[in-house]
Amino acid sequence: xxxxxxxxxxxxxxxxxxxxxxxxxxxxxxxxxxxxxxxxxxxxxxxxxxxxxxxxxxxxxxxxxxxxxxxxxxxxxxxxxxxxxxxxxxxxxxxxxxxxxxxxxxxxxxxxxxx
Amino acid sequence: xxxxxxxxxxxxxxxxxxxxxxxxxxxxxxxxxxxxxxxxxxxxxxxxxxxxxxxxxxxxxxxxxxxxxxxxxxxxxxxxxxxxxxxxxxxxxxxxxxxxxxxxxxxxxxxxx
Numbered sequence: 017x018x019x020x021x022x023x024x025x026x027x028x029x030x031x032x033x034x035x036x037x038x039x040x041x042x043x044x045x046x047x048x049x050x051x052x053x054x055x056x057x058x059x060x061x062x063x064x065x066x067x068x069x070x071x072x073x074x075x076x077x078x079x080x081x082x083x084x085x086x087x088x089x090x091x092x093x094x095x096x097x098x099x100x101x102x103x104x105x106x107x108x109x110x111x112x113x114x115x116x117x118x119x120x121x122x123x124x125x126x127x128x129x130x131x
Numbered sequence: 132x133x134x135x136x137x138x139x140x141x142x143x144x145x146x147x148x149x150x151x152x153x154x155x156x157x158x159x160x161x162x163x164x165x166x167x168x169x170x171x172x173x174x175x176x177x178x179x180x181x182x183x184x185x186x187x188x189x190x191x192x193x194x195x196x197x198x199x200x201x202x203x204x205x206x207x208x209x210x211x212x213x214x215x216x217x218x219x220x221x222x223x224x225x226x227x228x229x230x231x232x233x234x235x236x237x238x239x240x241x242x243x244x
Contacts, residue, residue, distance in 0.1 A: 056236055058220065058234045059175075108175075119177045120232065121176075122174030122176065124172070125173075
C-alpha cells in the first residue's frame with residue numbers, strides 16, 4: 017500500500033518549458049488535489065477533483081492545467097513555466113471532499129525550480 | 132473571509148519541555164479543525180482533528196481542544212522529543228457551500244537534545 021505517489025521528486029526547467037507532474041493514489045479515494053507550498057505562504061490549492069471526471073479551480077490556478085485521468089491518477093501540467101512557479105508541489109487525496117472530518121493524504125512532493 | 136492564523140516560528144525547545152503552538156481561525160459556519168505535521172523531506176500527515184466545539188483531538192502525546200468561544204485550536208504536548216522536530220500546520224475545512232480546506236502558514240519546531 018504505497019498511499020500517494022508523485023513523480024518526479026525534483027525538476028529543473030528553463031523559462032517557457034513545459035512539464036507534467038504525475039500523481040497516483042491506491043486508496044480508492046474519490047477526491048484528489050494539487051497544492052503548492054511556498055515559504056511563509058503555507059499550502060495553496062491549485063486545482064482539485066472532487067470525483068472522477070470533474071475538476072475545479074482552487075486559489076491559484078493561473079498557469080496550470082490538470083487532468084483526472086482515472087480514479088487513481090491526477091496530473092498537473094505547466095504549459096509555459098515561469099520563475100514564479102518555482103515551488104514545492106504536493107498532491108493529496110481524500111475519500112470524499114465535503115465530509116466534515118475529511119482527512120487528506122499527501123504525497124512526498126515535487127521540488128520544482130524554474131530558471 | 133475564512134482564514135487560519137498560526138504563531139510564527141521557529142520554535143526552539145529543549146527535550147522534555149512543554150510545547151504550545153497557537154492557532155486561531157476565522158470561519159463562517161462550523162468548521163472542522165485539524166493539525167497536520169510535516170517531517171523533513173516528506174508530505175503532510177494528519178496529527179489530530181476535532182469536528183465540533185469542545186472536542187479534544189489527541190495523538191502521539193499531542194492534544195488540541197476546539198474552543199468556539201475563542202475561535203482557537205492550540206496544539207500542546209507535555210514533553211517534546213527530538214523526533215518531534217517538524218513543521219506543524221493548523222487547518223480547517225468548510226463544508227457549507229463550496230468545499231474549502233484552508234491551511235495556516237506552518238510553525239517550525241526544533242527540539243534540542
